[in-house]
Amino acid sequence: MQVIRTIAELRPALEDRREISLVPTMGNLHAGHLSLVRIARERGGTVVASVFVNRLQFAPHEDFAHYPRTLEHDCELLAAGGCDIVFVPTEQEIYPEAQSFTVQAPADLADVLEGQVRPGFFTGVCTVVLKLFNIVRPAAAVFGKKDYQQLLVIRKMVRQLALPIDVLAADIIRDAGGLALSSRNGYLNDSQRAEAAQLHAALRALAEKVRSGRTDWPRLEAQAVEFLSARGWQPDYVAIRGRAGLEAPIPGAALVALGAARLGATRLIDNVEV
Ligand code: AMP
Numbered sequence: 001m002q003v004i005r006t007i008a009e010l011r012p013a014l015e016d017r018r019e020i021s022l023v024p025t026m027g028n029l030h031a032g033h034l035s036l037v038r039i040a041r042e043r044g045g046t047v048v049a050s051v052f053v054n055r056l057q058f059a060p061h062e063d064f065a066h067y068p069r070t071l072e073h074d075c076e077l078l079a080a081g082g083c084d085i086v087f088v089p090t091e092q093e094i095y096p097e098a099q100s101f102t103v104q105a106p107a108d109l110a111d112v113l114e115g116q117v118r119p120g121f122f123t124g125v126c127t128v129v130l131k132l133f134n135i136v137r138p139a140a141a142v143f144g145k146k147d148y149q150q151l152l153v154i155r156k157m158v159r160q161l162a163l164p165i166d167v168l169a170a171d172i173i174r175d176a177g178g179l180a181l182s183s184r185n186g187y188l189n190d191s192q193r194a195e196a197a198q199l200h201a202a203l204r205a206l207a208e209k210v211r212s213g214r215t216d217w218p219r220l221e222a223q224a225v226e227f228l229s230a231r232g233w234q235p236d237y238v239a240i241r242g243r244a245g246l247e248a249p250i251p252g253a254a255l256v257a258l259g260a261a262r263l264g265a266t267r268l269i270d271n272v273e274v
Contacts, residue, residue, distance in 0.1 A: 001079040003086050007135050010087055019045025022138035027051040028068040028183035029077045032173040036142040037081040039170050048136050049078050050087040057124030068186055102127045105153050114149050117236045122153050140166040146180050148271045180270045187266040199261055199270050202227050207257045207272040215251050228261050235261040
């Protein structure tokens with residue numbers, strides 16, 4: 001596996017490669033990320049992973065400075081997982097000048113849920129993802145359903161900007177207790193770690209009620225929020241939405257239950273398709 005740090009080195013390394021599949025990450029890799037690499041590998045062709053902690057998608061009060069950076073271990077995992085090239089640009093490489101051109105995602109999709117709690121988040125995500133697409137020029141890119149709203153935003157960007165890229169979605173990888181793997185799980189202490197699976201439990205119970213035919217969605221959302229609050233969480237939202245575009249639910253549509261909540265100082269997100 002080649003570790004490449006600059007665009008100037010990456011371009012010739014990719015010149016003769018066909019069917020490149022890109023797996024964008026912020027590093028501190030775990031089995032969730034590796035499942036994306038596996039999906040990329042299954043396409044055949046060249047697998048490129050990127051590791052870049054994107055300052056543009058962090059608000060000033062968020063954890064950019066403390067975000068776990070474990071490049072050596074990441075490279076070992078990627079090499080073992082069959083990645084061909086890992087692109088590890090510096091901030092200077094991606095943002096050599098202030099990034100004043102940005103990609104504005106549509107408000108109906110990007111200013112709700114995560115975007116409401118984290119204003120500007122999807123602008124930061126779309127801008128760096130479009131840059132990575134232009135740098136790597138992949139035929140396909142793999143994103144996890146763990147970040148469900150992000151996946152929908154990227155799909156819409158690719159569609160509306162006519163980017164010649166297949167967006168592939170990877171299922172959420174969880175630990176034995178149901179907790180979705182996340183780099184931020186590393187912030188949890190032992191007792192928080194034991195509690196953390198309850199976010200998934202709440203969403204699963206909610207999804208089960210919807211599946212059984214209940215349509216009193218606001219009440220079900222409120223119950224899940226109360227359940228988490230009573231256990232010491234600070235929920236940002238629990239929401240039942242349409243899977244196509246996070247639209248308000250209608251009976252019979254494909255739905256997803258999404259949630260975000262803080263446990264102590266750690267913010268976790270998860271979702272369960274109904
Ligand atoms: P991140 O490094 O957190 O930016 O995540 C990089 C990619 O990995 C994103 O597309 C995430 O949705 C995906 N991802 C993160 N955690 C998981 C997980 N537990 N299961 C599946 N995909 C994941």
